[in-house]
Amino acid sequence: MPLADPAVRVSSPKLPHDGLRVVVIGQPNTGKTSLFNRLTGLRQRVGNYPGVTVERKEGRGKIGDTPFTLIDLPGTYSLNALSLDEHISVRALAGHPDIGPIPDVILCVVDAAKLQRSLLPAFQAAALHRPMVLALNFFDEAAAEGWKFDLPLLEKKLGIPVIPTVGHKGVGIDALKKAILRAYEQDLTMPGIRWPEPIEQAMSLVEQRLVSEENAHIRRFKAQRLLFDTSHHPSDLDNDSELRKKLLEEAHTIILNGGHHPANAEPVLLFPQIENALEDCTEKTGAVSERLTERLDAAFVHPVFGLAFFAAIMFGVFQAVYTLASPLMDLIEAGTGWVQDLVGGWLTVTPMLQSLVSDGIIGGIGSVLVFLPQILILTLLIALLEDCGYLARGAFLIDRSLSWCGLSGKSFVPLMSGFACAIPAIMATRTIEDPKSRLTTILITPLMSCSARLPVYVLMIGAFIEPRYGSIAAAATLFAMHMLGPLIALPVSWVMQKKVLKAPSPPFVLELPPYRRPTVRDTTWRLWHRASRFITDAGTIILAMSIVIWSLLYFPRPAALENTVRSAFVTESVAETGQSAEQIEAALTDSESELAKNFEVHLAGAYVEQSYLGRTGKWIQPVFDPAGFDWKITVAVLASFPAREVVISTLGIIYNLGGEEDEESATLRSKLGNEIWPGGSRAGQPVFTLPVAVAVMVFFAICMQCGATIAMMTAETSWRWAWGSFVVMTLMAWVASVGTYQLLSRIL
Amino acid sequence: MKSLDHLKSGQSGRLASVSGDPALAQRLMAMGLLPGQPLVRRQQAPLSGPIKIHSASSVIALRTKDAACVVVNTQCP
Numbered sequence: 001m002p003l004a005d006p007a008v009r010v011s012s013p014k015l016p017h018d019g020l021r022v023v024v025i026g027q028p029n030t031g032k033t034s035l036f037n038r039l040t041g042l043r044q045r046v047g048n049y050p051g052v053t054v055e056r057k058e059g060r061g062k063i064g065d066t067p068f069t070l071i072d073l074p075g076t077y078s079l080n081a082l083s084l085d086e087h088i089s090v091r092a093l094a095g096h097p098d099i100g101p102i103p104d105v106i107l108c109v110v111d112a113a114k115l116q117r118s119l120l121p122a123f124q125a126a127a128l129h130r131p132m133v134l135a136l137n138f139f140d141e142a143a144a145e146g147w148k149f150d151l152p153l154l155e156k157k158l159g160i161p162v163i164p165t166v167g168h169k170g171v172g173i174d175a176l177k178k179a180i181l182r183a184y185e186q187d188l189t190m191p192g193i194r195w196p197e198p199i200e201q202a203m204s205l206v207e208q209r210l211v212s213e214e215n216a217h218i219r220r221f222k223a224q225r226l227l228f229d230t231s232h233h234p235s236d237l238d239n240d241s242e243l244r245k246k247l248l249e250e251a252h253t254i255i256l257n258g259g260h261h262p263a264n265a266e267p268v269l270l271f272p273q274i275e276n277a278l279e280d281c282t283e284k285t286g287a288v289s290e291r292l293t294e295r296l297d298a299a300f301v302h303p304v305f306g307l308a309f310f311a312a313i314m315f316g317v318f319q320a321v322y323t324l325a326s327p328l329m330d331l332i333e334a335g336t337g338w339v340q341d342l343v344g345g346w347l348t349v350t351p352m353l354q355s356l357v358s359d360g361i362i363g364g365i366g367s368v369l370v371f372l373p374q375i376l377i378l379t380l381l382i383a384l385l386e387d388c389g390y391l392a393r394g395a396f397l398i399d400r401s402l403s404w405c406g407l408s409g410k411s412f413v414p415l416m417s418g419f420a421c422a423i424p425a426i427m428a429t430r431t432i433e434d435p436k437s438r439l440t441t442i443l444i445t446p447l448m449s450c451s452a453r454l455p456v457y458v459l460m461i462g463a464f465i466e467p468r469y470g471s472i473a474a475a476a477t478l479f480a481m482h483m484l485g486p487l488i489a490l491p492v493s494w495v496m497q498k499k500v501l502k503a504p505s506p507p508f509v510l511e512l513p514p515y516r517r518p519t520v521r522d523t524t525w526r527l528w529h530r531a532s533r534f535i536t537d538a539g540t541i542i543l544a545m546s547i548v549i550w551s552l553l554y555f556p557r558p559a560a561l562e563n564t565v566r567s568a569f570v571t572e573s574v575a576e577t578g579q580s581a582e583q584i585e586a587a588l589t590d591s592e593s594e595l596a597k598n599f600e601v602h603l604a605g606a607y608v609e610q611s612y613l614g615r616t617g618k619w620i621q622p623v624f625d626p627a628g629f630d631w632k633i634t635v636a637v638l639a640s641f642p643a644r645e646v647v648i649s650t651l652g653i654i655y656n657l658g659g660e661e662d663e664e665s666a667t668l669r670s671k672l673g674n675e676i677w678p679g680g681s682r683a684g685q686p687v688f689t690l691p692v693a694v695a696v697m698v699f700f701a702i703c704m705q706c707g708a709t710i711a712m713m714t715a716e717t718s719w720r721w722a723w724g725s726f727v728v729m730t731l732m733a734w735v736a737s738v739g740t741y742q743l744l745s746r747i748l
Numbered sequence: 749m750k751s752l753d754h755l756k757s758g759q760s761g762r763l764a765s766v767s768g769d770p771a772l773a774q775r776l777m778a779m780g781l782l783p784g785q786p787l788v789r790r791q792q793a794p795l796s797g798p799i800k801i802h803s804a805s806s807v808i809a810l811r812t813k814d815a816a817c818v819v820v821n822t823q824c825p
Binding site: 399 | 771778793802807
C-alpha cells in the first residue's frame, strides 16, 4: 500500500492556490453592492478595468478557513451585452486575460419580489456549468408584499443553493458564505438549457468553429453569446471577422427557418423555462395594494410640484457643496500653511530644500487634500439621492432638456456640481451607464464655472466694472460669466456626441427603482471608496505636477540677482524717503522691519520674473497680445495652469505686493488700475482697460487651468482625452478672449 | 392596437410588439416586459419628456421616440 502524503488532505476538489474566485452578477437595483460589502468587509480594492471606465471592485473574505476573492461585476439586465458594463460581465464569466480566469463560483443576486425577470442572467450563465449560488435579496420586502417561496423545491429544480438574504441588514450572510463553499465542493451547477432543435443546430454549428476554446462548457457559453448578441465587441471570440460574419449568417438563417428570431429568441425561449422553474415554488398572496413607491411618485414626478421639488433639491445640493465645504477647506488650507511654516522652520539652512519641501511637496499635498470636503459632501448627497431612488426620478424629469445634445437626464447632477468644483463632479459621472455620454459629460464638466474662478471675476469686476457701471452691471457680468460655460458646453456636447463619438443614441430605457431607505453602512463605504480613489489616482498626479510647477517658478536662481535687486531697491528707497543709503542698509538687516519685508516682496517678484516660467511669460506674451495681455498677465495666466486659484497671489507677487493678496484687496485693485504699458504700440496707455478685464475673465472662464481636473480626467478616461480637452479648451479660451478684447475695444 | 406614446395616462393594455432598434426590445425583455405582459402608462415628464410605464416587474421610463416603437393591445386589459 503506498504511503499517503500527510500534507495532502483528502478534500474534493482541491482549492485553488489563492482561494476561491467568486463573481457576483445580478441586475441593477437588486442590492448587489450591499451584499458585496457585507461579504467582504474592509478588504476591498476598487479600480478600473484596463482601458475602460467600468469600475472594478474586488474584495477578500473567509469562509471558515477558506479564503475567497469576490469580484463585483457591474449590474447587468442581461448577458446580451448592449452596454460596456454587460460586456465586461460576459468577459469575467467566460474568463479573459484582462480580467482573470474563469470564476470558481458564480453568485447571482436577484430581487426576491421580481424573481422571474432577475433570474435571466443566471439562466443565461447556466451554459457555463460553473458552481452557482442564488441570493434571494430584499427577502423581507418580498415577504411583506405577500410573496411565499418553497425554497427546498426551488433548490431542487435549479440544482443550486438558494439563500434568502437582506443585504443592507446583513441577514443571511453566513448562510450565503456556507452555500458558496458548498456549491464549490459539491459542484452544484444549474442544468443546461434545452433549446429547440433549430437553435441547438445553429449553436453547435458555431461551437464547432470555436476550436481555440478547450473547455466544452465555455465553448458552448461563447457560442450562445455569439449567436444571440446583437452588438458584437470584436476581438473577443474569433479573430477572423469575415469568417465569423459568414458563420453567423449561416447560423441565423437556421434559426429564422426554424421560426425564431435571432434578436429575441434567447429571452423569448428562456422566460418560459424560468416560469417553469418557478412554478409551484413561488406564490403571491394578498391584494395588490398601491405601493408606497407609486404614491410618492405621484408627487415627485408631478410636472409642477415634481419640478419645483427637483429644483429645490438641486439648489440644496449645490449650496451644500458650495458653503458647507468652505470652512473645511479653509481649515485644510490653514493646516497646510501651519505645517509649511513648521517644516520650513526646520530647513532654513538649505533654502532650496526648504522651498521644495514646504512649497512644492507640502503645498502639493495640501492642494490635493483641499478637494476632499467637496468630494465627500457631493458624494454623500448623491449617494443618498441615488440609494433612496430619487436620482432616477430627477433624471426622468430633466431628460428632455439634455437629450437634444446627445446627453441624458443623468448628466444633470454632474454638470450642476461642476459649478462648485469639477473634481467631485467628474467623480459623480459614475452614475451614467452609457460610456459615451459619460465621456462627453466628463469632457464638458470643466467648462462649468467652478468656485475657483470666482476670485478672478470678483477682482476684475470689483476693479473695473462696479466702480464705473454700478452694482447691477457687476451682478449681470458675474451671472454672464457663469452662463458662458453651459452656453459653450451644450453645443460642444452636441458635436462630441453626434460628430466625434458618433454615439448612435441607443434606446433610453430608464428603470425607476422602488424608493428605499439608504443605509449608513453602504453610504460610508461609498465615501471611503471615492476618497481613497481620488487620493491614490488623481492625488499622485496633482502632487507631481505641483512639484514641476514649483521648480519652473523657482529655477534658475542666480546668486547675483539678490545684490542687483538690493542695490536698485536701496537707490529707489533713498530717492523716496530721503534717508541715506547706510540707513536703508541698516534697516534691511532687521528682518522684521517694514522695509525688509518690502524688499523680500520685491526680491520674490524679481525671482519670478527671472524664473523659467517668468521668462516663458515674457517670451510668449506676443501670443496673448491680441487679447490685450501684457507679460505680467501672461505670467499670471501661465502660473495658473496647474491651479487657477493661484492667479491672485501670483498677481500679488508680480506687482510686488507679496503673495498674501486676495481678490478684495484694494491695493491690488489700484495697482492693476495704475499699470501702464512701458512700450510698444500702446506705450503710455493703461494696461487694464475694460476690454482687457473682460478678456481676462473670459479666458479664465473657458480655460482648463486646473491640474487636478486633468489628473481626474486621466484617471477616469485616458491621458489622451484629458490632454486633448486641455488643448481644445485652451485654444477656445484664447479665441474667445481675443475676440472679446477686439470686439470690446472697437465698440467702447 | 396603439403605440405607447398615444396611450392616455392611466390607460392599460398588453405589450403586443416592439419595432425599431432591436436593442429596445431586448432591453425591455430583460426588464421583464415580454409580449403579452400587462402594462399601464403613467405620467409623462415635462416638455414631452420620457413616459413612465408600470408593469408587473418594473417601473420604467421611455423617451417618446422609443415609446412610439412600442405597440400595445388595449383591447384585452
